Amino acid sequence: MRYSVFRFVPVFLLLLFVVSCSKSPEAEPGAKARGAMSLASLSGDLFVVMKSGDVKRGAGVETFLIESTEPFESAWAKLLSEFKADWDVAFAAYRQAKERYDRTKGMIGTEKWMPAMDEWRRTSTHLDEVRDKYTARAVSLIQSTSHKSARTDVNGHYELADIKLGKHYIFSHHKVFNNEIYWMIPADLKGGQNKVDLSNSNASWPFRP
Numbered sequence: 179m180r181y182s183v184f185r186f187v188p189v190f191l192l193l194l195f196v197v198s199c200s201k202s203p204e205a206e207p208g209a210k211a212r213g214a215m216s217l218a219s220l221s222g223d224l225f226v227v228m229k230s231g232d233v234k235r236g237a238g239v240e241t242f243l244i245e246s247t248e249p250f251e252s253a254w255a256k257l258l259s260e261f262k263a264d265w266d267v268a269f270a271a272y273r274q275a276k277e278r279y280d281r282t283k284g285m286i287g288t289e290k291w292m293p294a295m296d297e298w299r300r301t302s303t304h305l306d307e308v309r310d311k312y313t314a315r316a317v318s319l320i321q322s323t324s325h326k327s328a329r330t331d332v333n334g335h336y337e338l339a340d341i342k343l344g345k346h347y348i349f350s351h352h353k354v355f356n357n358e359i360y361w362m363i364p365a366d367l368k369g370g371q372n373k374v375d376l377s378n379s380n381a382s383w384p385f386r387p
Contacts, residue, residue, distance in 0.1 A: 218367040221337040224330050224376040226354050235334030236352045241376070242324040243338055246345035246364075250323050257319065261312040261385055268308045272301035312385045313360075320349050320362075343367055350376055360386065 220243065224236040244250060275298040282291040330336045350361045360383030361376045 216343070216369060217339075218341040218343050218369055218372055219337070219339045220341060220348075220365070220367060220372045220374060221335065222373050222375045224334045224336065224350060224352060226352065226357075226359060226378050228354075234354050235332075236330055236350075236376075237332045237334055239330045239334070239336075239350055239352050240327055241330065241336045241338075241348065241350040242320055243326040243341065244320055244324050244347040244349060245342065246347065250319075253319055253323075254316075257312065257316060258384060261308070264308050264312070265305075265387065268301070268304050272298070272305055275301045309386055313383075316362075316385055317351070320347075324349070341367055343369055348374055348376070352376075 224239055224241065226234045226236070228234060275294070279291065279294040279298040282294045285291055326338050326341065328336045328338050344367060346365050346367055348361060348363050348365050352359050359378060359381045361381055362384070363374070363376075363380055363382055365372065365374050
């Protein structure tokens with residue numbers, strides 16, 4: 179009896195289809211692991227160490243995450259450039275007024291040193307106004323650009339999840355008594371867990387020179 183190989187072709191194709199559609203239970207966990215590694219998570223503690231050595235943990239402090247994109251980097255660089263120009267002018271006026279006051283404060287008669295002192299105070303106040311103006315603009319830019327944020331818990335701990343890998347910035351602001359502390363620090367996030375603490379040792383804010 180002769181058998182044609184073509185009689186077995188439909189059966190072979192059916193078996194091939196079944197095998198290709200079946201999922202291997204051992205491969206699925208690996209695929210999930212690879213997917214998890216394509217995202218990052220970020221956590222850390224926010225605290226301030228006082229001169230006495232006491233640690234003040236920041237509870238309820240909002241922490242923002244900003245992705246380093248071309249539009250944000252461009253807007254941030256422009257803001258820094260404008261601040262530097264305004265600050266240099268204001269600081270030069272302040273320094274001149276301070277030097278004038280230092281030369282006249284020992285003179286007899288208030289008509290000699292009082293105007294110089296008033297000018298020194300005025301230029302000092304203007305420095306604060308420049309700082310506050312650009313700090314407000316910078317915070318507004320950050321909040322409008324940030325794609326993730328979280329508030330610290332009672333222990334000053336924050337957590338962020340499902341973050342794209344790559345360069346980001348971490349921003350936060352905390353006030354301890356009369357001290358205002360800002361953080362705007364870069365973070366190159368890798369797949370999986372990343373940890374960045376925010377303390378007075380790594381506080382950084384370019385608008386408060």
